Amino acid sequence: MLHLSRLTSLALTIALVIGAPLAFAAQPAPAVAPAGTAATTKAPLPLEELRTFAEVMDRIKAAYVEPVDDKTLLENAIKGMLSNLDPHSAYLGPEDFAELQESTSGEFGGLGIEVGAEDGFIKVVSPIDDTPASKAGIQAGDFIVKINGQPTRGQSMTEAVDKMRGKIGEKITLTLVRDGGTPFDVTLARAIIQVKSVKSQLLESGYGYIRITQFQVKTGEEVSKALAKLRKDNGKKLKGIILDLRNNPGGVLQAAVEVVDHFITKGLIVYTKGRIANSELRFSATGKDESEAVPMVVLINGGSASASEIVAGALQDQKRAVVMGTPSFGKGSVQTVLPLNNDRALKITTALYYTPNGRSIQAQGIVPDIEVRKAKITSEQDSEYFKEADLQGHLGNGNGGADKPSSSGGKAKPMPQDDDYQLAQALSLLKGLSITSGR
Known part of the structure; x- marks a missing residue:
């Protein structure tokens, strides 16, 4: 999941650990299946394509401007295989895999942002409550166009997230664009994110x-x-x-x-x-x-x-x-995590x-x-009307009810619905449903 972690965000998963069904996830909520699980009968290896792959690898090793070792080339090839399937399939190195397993505990390091990719940019899917991101005012839908001054356009999700992660307490500056407006900077410090679910x-x-x-x-x-x-x-x-x-x-x-x-x-x-x-x-x-x-x-x-x-x-x-x-x-879509050797894994979309x-x-x-779309609530001061109960010598209530003069008392305690239009509308609907159901 990552709250700025290396995995593509928003994956739903079903974990199958040692053959037993277990919900295991958290952004990308993946399913873990035993290594070596086969989906279908193995088809013959594409020998011609494998020869081409080996030839490309040899050419890169021989002609690339800087030396590249076999391990790096092969891992990059695997990453390419997975990343080109869909936005949620990926190759997980040891650190990525460990982060995925730890994410379900509700505690991790980062900024507290769920991110996705859109049109070549990194987009904020949602900030996590009570994290550096939410406290800094970052909103769902914001585009991260720069990280510490470096443009993010064209970067992969992994590359962008790698730059946003780092030592706890260190500051990072994100350049954001909101609703097509002018870019602005937000500087925040990385922290241990403890999510209250x-x-x-x-x-x-x-x-x-x-x-x-x-x-x-x-x-x-x-x-x-x-x-x-x-x-x-x-x-x-x-x-x-x-x-x-x-x-x-x-x-x-x-x-x-x-x-x-x-x-x-x-x-x-x-x-x-x-x-x-x-x-x-x-x-x-x-x-x-x-x-x-x-x-x-x-x-x-x-x-x-x-x-x-x-x-x-x-x-x-x-x-x-x-x-x-x-x-x-x-x-x-559902992602399944298939553990490999050396603490690595594949995360692939399976359902x-x-x-x-x-x-x-x-x-x-x-x-x-x-x-009901998001809107701002602007409170207006109610006019103080003069009421019957304010009149000197007014009659009392025949049923024994208390008088209700215009001066009704102190200021009400602020509540979440006071400045949340959608929540206020939901509460109004609930009251109506309660009345009509006779509760």
């Missing part, structure tokens, strides 16, 4: 808010705890829940399945289809709905990818939640995943039920 709070009495920043191994468990805490803090059954998946780049497949399982009682969650047997899996609900079937809104945007799209798509297809926001990223209704999200994304 799940955050939750009551927005108002009865209305809970759960934000998932990425899908890690324990995300399902954390969502379960968040639901329990919301019920406890509310003191009674909730009236509605908002699940915020905006700018969530994905992660562990099994975690996405577990999250959906907390909100539905039955039915299919997601399935995958590919050429090899291990790539065809189906995941269904276990009947442990912990949300008590209260009205629900899921928020998504262009930074919601991979595992986020599984969750949004499943809840949408199962008619469990209203999906609101803007269309998601469209990362609907596509499908929502319960059979939709492939690849290159299309999840379309929200209600589109």
